[in-house]
Amino acid sequence: MRATAARKGRHMIIEAGQVAVVTGAAQGLGRALAAGLLDRGVSVALADIAQERLHDTAEAFAARGGQVLPVVTDVSDAAAVGALASRTLEHFGRVDVVVNNAGITAHHARPLWETDSEDWRRVLAVNLLGTVHGIQAFVPHLVMAGAGHVVNIASLAGLMAVLFGSAYCASKHAVVAVSETLRAELNILGLPIGVTVVCPGYVRTPMTEDMLTLLQAGDNAQLAERLPAGLPVEQVRASLEHGVLTMMEPEVAAERILAAVKADQLYALTHGDFEDSARRRAEGILAALGADQNSPAG
Numbered sequence: 208m209r210a211t212a213a214r215k216g217r218h219m220i221i222e223a224g225q226v227a228v229v230t231g232a233a234q235g236l237g238r239a240l241a242a243g244l245l246d247r248g249v250s251v252a253l254a255d256i257a258q259e260r261l262h263d264t265a266e267a268f269a270a271r272g273g274q275v276l277p278v279v280t281d282v283s284d285a286a287a288v289g290a291l292a293s294r295t296l297e298h299f300g301r302v303d304v305v306v307n308n309a310g311i312t313a314h315h316a317r318p319l320w321e322t323d324s325e326d327w328r329r330v331l332a333v334n335l336l337g338t339v340h341g342i343q344a345f346v347p348h349l350v351m352a353g354a355g356h357v358v359n360i361a362s363l364a365g366l367m368a369v370l371f372g373s374a375y376c377a378s379k380h381a382v383v384a385v386s387e388t389l390r391a392e393l394n395i396l397g398l399p400i401g402v403t404v405v406c407p408g409y410v411r412t413p414m415t416e417d418m419l420t421l422l423q424a425g426d427n428a429q430l431a432e433r434l435p436a437g438l439p440v441e442q443v444r445a446s447l448e449h450g451v452l453t454m455m456e457p458e459v460a461a462e463r464i465l466a467a468v469k470a471d472q473l474y475a476l477t478h479g480d481f482e483d484s485a486r487r488r489a490e491g492i493l494a495a496l497g498a499d500q501n502s503p504a505g
């Protein structure tokens with residue numbers, strides 16, 4: 208077993224010679240995470256559904272000397288993720304770090320009751336089941352090797368409510384729950400595999416481009432035309448502006464995530480700006496627990 212080479216205690220030491228898998232690696236945060244791993248001498252299997260972009264990204268990394276394997280993969284398809292695991296092991300002979308990063312948002316910002324079920328299915332299939340498929344395909348190999356680390360990219364939307372983004376928000380809460388459960392199961396079984404769930408705020412990627420475009424839409428009347436009827440435009444603008452102000456470059460987020468993996472943190476919160484919202488939610492739950500202390504368990 209190579210457990211002791213890769214780990215000191217429970218801490219993952221990311222080092223040259225290891226192999227990582229990153230889903231959604233063709234652009235954005237996934238690409239930045241792959242770049243950070245390649246910079247450390249790790250070989251990376253790059254998985255993405257966007258074939259052309261994936262190959263361009265792989266070529267750019269290879270031109271800089273990175274050891275990469277592009278594998279076109281739809282993470283919502285369990286068999287495709289299983290094939291990704293087989294290809295990775297055939298090609299590199301090992302796997303050490305699994306980054307379940309691929310994610311999507313719903314097509315439209317809508318109140319929950321107007322979000323159509325097709326959007327719910329699509330978002331849950333990629334964000335939640337995509338993560339589950341990554342875990343199911345790769346964790347058995349990490350367990351066999353006796354070492355490794357799973358990194359699941361959730362979002363701050365996994366820790367708090369996001370108005371007009373219910374499907375995304377629910378999918379990311381589920382990614383947090385899956386990660387907490389996985390870590391607890393591995394711990395109780397004494398398996399030295401680390402789990403980190405990442406809850407970033409806004410990161411400057413193609414996913415958040417729309418937000419910038421919306422803000423550049425001009426005055427409130429023009430902004431209102433691009434939003435579902437009845438949304439409070441002033442509040443939407445304020446929240447978009449806050450988002451833009453706190454937006455982080457993907458390379459910075461990636462470095463913070465890799466530092467959290469090294470420290471074997473369960474939660475990686477790349478942005479500090481949302482502390483108040485997280486505290487308000489936790490305090491609400493604690494207050495309810497206190498209030499219910501004497502009521503019958505239910």
Ligand SMILES: NC(=O)c1ccc[n+]([C@@H]2O[C@H](COP(=O)([O-])OP(=O)(O)OC[C@H]3O[C@@H](n4cnc5c(N)ncnc54)[C@H](O)[C@@H]3O)[C@@H](O)[C@H]2O)c1
Nearest residue numbers: 231235236255256257281282309310362409410412413414
């Ligand atoms: N950008 C942000 O502000 C932000 C904030 C919090 C969390 N996140 C999360 O970070 C992750 C990466 O987001 P990003 O901003 O880089 O997004 P992005 O849209 O820029 O990139 C996502 C990548 O995932 C790929 N992808 C989409 N569906 C896929 C599928 N079914 N199978 C495989 N690949 C698929 C896309 O082709 C794309 O290359 C996502 O899980 C997202 O929810 C992003």
